[in-house]
Amino acid sequence: MNILVIVAHPELTTSRANKALLQRLNKNRENIHIHKLYELYPDWNIDTEKEQALLLQHDRVVLQFPFYWYSCPPLLKKWFDDVMKPGWAYGTGGNRLVGKEFLIATTTGGTDNSYRSGGDNQFTISELLRPIERTITKCSGIYLPAFVSYAVDASMDEWLEQEAIRYAEHIRTPMPVLAH
Ligand SMILES: Cc1cc2nc3c(=O)[nH]c(=O)nc-3n(C[C@H](O)[C@H](O)[C@H](O)COP(=O)(O)O)c2cc1C
Numbered sequence: 579m580n581i582l583v584i585v586a587h588p589e590l591t592t593s594r595a596n597k598a599l600l601q602r603l604n605k606n607r608e609n610i611h612i613h614k615l616y617e618l619y620p621d622w623n624i625d626t627e628k629e630q631a632l633l634l635q636h637d638r639v640v641l642q643f644p645f646y647w648y649s650c651p652p653l654l655k656k657w658f659d660d661v662m663k664p665g666w667a668y669g670t671g672g673n674r675l676v677g678k679e680f681l682i683a684t685t686t687g688g689t690d691n692s693y694r695s696g697g698d699n700q701f702t703i704s705e706l707l708r709p710i711e712r713t714i715t716k717c718s719g720i721y722l723p724a725f726v727s728y729a730v731d732a733s734m735d736e737w738l739e740q741e742a743i744r745y746a747e748h749i750r751t752p753m754p755v756l757a758h
Pocket residue numbers: 587592593594595596597643644645646647648649685686687688689730731
C-alpha cells in the first residue's frame with residue numbers, strides 16, 4: 579500500500595507534536611511519501627495537476643495537521659478547493675477518487691475529555707471533522723477512522739514519542755482492521 583502523507587502545518591519549525599509524528603515516520607519511509615504543503619507552496623499557489631497526479635499514485639492519503647479553530651489550517655482548505663475539481667473529483671466524469679482511502683491525523687490542544695457533549699469543546703472530534711469527511715465521501719473516497727492525539731501542548735516528549743508510534747501503526751493499518 580502506497581501512502582501519501584499531506585502535512586499542513588504553518589510552522590513546522592516550532593512544532594512539537596507534528597514534528598514528533600513526522601520524525602517517527604521518517605525512521606521507516608517504506609511506501610510512505612511525505613508532502614509538506616506549507617513548505618512546497620509558500621506563495622499558496624498550489625499546482626493542481628501535480629497534486630492530482632500524486633493522489634492517483636497512492637492508495638491511501640493521510641491528511642496531517644494541527645487542529646486550528648475546530649478545523650484544518652487554511653492552506654489545506656485551499657488544497658481541497660484547488661484539487662477536488664468538478665469533472666475530476668466529483669460531478670459528471672469526476673470519478674478519479676472513487677475508492678481511494680483518506681485518513682485524517684490531527685493533534686489538539688484540548689483534552690480527550692473536552693471533546694464531548696457537555697465538555698468544554700461541546701462536540702466530538704468526529705463531529706467537528708464532518709465537513710472534511712463529507713468532502714471525501716462527496717468524491718466517493720473512503721473515509722477511515724481518524725488518528726487524534728489530544729492535549730499535545732501539555733504533553734511530555736516521551737508521551738509524544740509514544741503517540742508517534744501509535745500514529746505510524748494507525749496509518750499502516752489495513753482498512754478492514756481500522757474500520758471494523
Ligand atoms: C491558531 C490556533 C488555533 C487553535 N485551535 C485549536 C482548537 O480549535 N482546538 C484545540 O484543541 N486546539 C487548538 N489549538 C492548539 C493546537 O491544536 C496545538 O497547539 C497543536 O496541535 C500543537 O501541534 P504542534 O506542536 O505540532 O504545533 C490551536 C492553536 C493555534 C495556534
